[in-house]
Amino acid sequence: MADARTTRGGTRQRASHSLEAVVAGAVALLDEAGESALTFRSLAARLGGGVGSIYWYVSSKDELIARASDHVLTDVLAATESVTTAEDPVDALREMAVAFYRVIAPRPWLGAYFQRDSGLQPNGLRLYERMGQQAMRLDLTARQRFHAVSAVTGYVIGVASDLGRHPQDGAAQDLATFDREDTSRLDDAVEHWRALPEAEYPFVHHIVDEFATHDDEDVFVAGLDLLLDGICRQAGR
Amino acid sequence: MADARTTRGGTRQRASHSLEAVVAGAVALLDEAGESALTFRSLAARLGGGVGSIYWYVSSKDELIARASDHVLTDVLAATESVTTAEDPVDALREMAVAFYRVIAPRPWLGAYFQRDSGLQPNGLRLYERMGQQAMRLDLTARQRFHAVSAVTGYVIGVASDLGRHPQDGAAQDLATFDREDTSRLDDAVEHWRALPEAEYPFVHHIVDEFATHDDEDVFVAGLDLLLDGICRQAGR
DNA sequence: GCGCAAACCGAACGTCGTTCTATGTTGACC
DNA sequence: GGTCAACATAGAACGACGTTCGGTTTGCGC
Known part of the structure; x- marks a missing residue:
């Protein structure tokens, strides 16, 4: 990860960084x-x-x-x-969306910052382009393709950052709830939901068992399939 | 907004707050x-x-x-x-989603914090329940209803906070780009997209005109309709 | 060796969330 | 009306943060 600290066997007094090392270190900390x-x-x-060295590579924390x-x-x-040239364009779209989801879901810090400028970051744009190329294989107008790809990316970002935060998120409160760990937030919500008056919250009681046993990725894929099915229909499939 | 500062005509030395005034002031500032x-x-x-007074009503900035x-x-x-008992359940769902969108879109600060615990805040839960009651009017299993409502809420939050941030977001950089204001971020993106090599970014060039003239809410509604159409189909409509 | 630009360092500044303690205010009871 | 406890407000103080700045070290062409 970090690059060499020595030049020809002698020990350096000062560290030597690189933009790549700085970014990789930031990702690791996050x-x-x-x-x-x-x-x-x-x-x-x-x-x-030192602290100031980082500012040689990035000009702010936002960057x-x-x-x-x-x-x-x-x-x-x-x-x-590998999926860019493969089989069905809708299957390709689904696969990309799932891969996107799997990167965001375990990273609560990502969702909030993707929303800022997802179309400006180079790799985000590349992903957008790849999805769009699959949309171009569908029988749709340019506007429909634009809407479809925007809907998929928006759905992925929204659901991934919404669902994927059940484990501890900020590395705080280690003392209060320590035994349960992963399922604590989910169980708390389930408990809270069951205690609600059934007359006012019939739907919550209707699905609380599903909620208690659900797998996040299953929920994500189910909703994604609904969206993709709508796209299929629009394309006359 | 702020409550009375006087008691029976005398001028108070100290301000008097309330939880409502504190929250309303926070929303206004945001x-x-x-x-x-x-x-x-x-x-x-x-x-x-004073600063410390706020801590009498809330225990942290997160709260x-x-x-x-x-x-x-x-x-x-x-x-x-008014839409809870009305007409078609899918139309009711759409109306709620649009109302939800219209509240989030002009508030960049909202999207990031809805994802934290949308199911725990009382009003968020009420909205979830209302959408769910519409889903219960559809011919679906409990699991399918759970997935459908989760997909809609996730889509709204994701797309609203993704799209609705074209005006200045942080009240910074007032000097650099001052003449254009609203359209500056959009125009910058369009300019940047047009400058990309067409061979590598065929889809971006394919939809850049749509992107340049698009209305955020139209894109949101178009994607929402795709999702709702998928739900309709699952319900056998 | 020398000079110079690139790269690095850490003290210092202002702001933030939060805590603490002191002070003011209210209303109930005698 | 006086007393006391609970309620509510105030602002100084603390540590951590992002950022700035002047100075120091390093590597490389000459």
Whole structure:
């Protein structure tokens, strides 16, 4: 990850970084301990350097997070590289969406920052383009294709950052609820829902058992299929 | 908005607040100048009091924003009060989703915080319940209803916070781009997209004209209709 | 070696959320 | 009306944060 600290066997007094190392360190901090753990001081400590050095590579924290966001999209692009020319365009769209979902869901910090400028970051644009190329294989107008791809990306970002935050999100409250860990937030919600008056909340009681046992990705895929089915129909399939 | 400062004609030395005034002030600050404008100090100044007083009503900034988020949902509930018993359940769902969209879209600060615990805030849960009651009028299984409503809410939150941020979002950079204002971000993106190589980005060029002239709400409704159409089909319509 | 630009460093500044303690205000009871 | 406890407000103080800035170190062409 971090690059070399030595030149020809001698020990350096000062660390040597790179933009790649800075961004990779930021992603690692975010993934390990959540958004609040990414500070310029903690990142500098991780890289073995000083606070000010980071500003040589990025001009602000916003740019740092934007680069971190774009960096993880590399994985999505790699995972969907093979599906671009494959089989059914709708299946290809679904596969890309699922790959996108799997990158966002475990990263609560991502969803909030994708919404900022998903069309401006280079890798985000590449993903958008790839999905669009599949849409171009469907019998739709340009406007319908634009709407369809926008709907899919919006759905992925919205649902992924909405559902994928059941484990601890900020690396806080380690003492209060410690035994249950993963399922604590879900169980709390279920308990709360069951305690609601059934007369006022018939639907909540209607689906609380489904909610208690649901798998996030299943819910995501089910909704995605509804959306893709609507697209299929519009394309006259 | 703020409550009385006087008791029986005498001028008080100290300000008098209330939870409602605190939350309303927070919403006003967020709407006027974006998320970064909401600080305990600026809110205290607006209420004419001290910093510490706010902590009598809320225990943290997270709670303050959670209460502010839930507060604006009151508008959605009011706007969709009449549609609960009306006509087609799918039309009712669409109307609620659009009302929800119209509240989130002009408020960039909302989207990020709805994703945190949309099912725990009381008004968010009420809206979820209302949508669900419409889903119960459709010929679906409990699981399918759960998936359908989750998909709609996720879609609304994702697309609304994704699209609705074309005007200035943080009340910063007032000097750099001042003449154009509203359309500056959109025009910048269009310009950038047109400059891309057409061979690598055929879809972007295919829809850039649609993108340049699009209306956010139209895109939202178009995608929503695709999703609702998929739900209709699943219900055997 | 020398000079110079690139890269790095950490002290310092202002702002933020939060805590703490002191002070003011209200209403009930005698 | 006086007393007391609970309620409510106030602002100074603290530590952490993003960011700035002047100075230091490094590597490379000459």
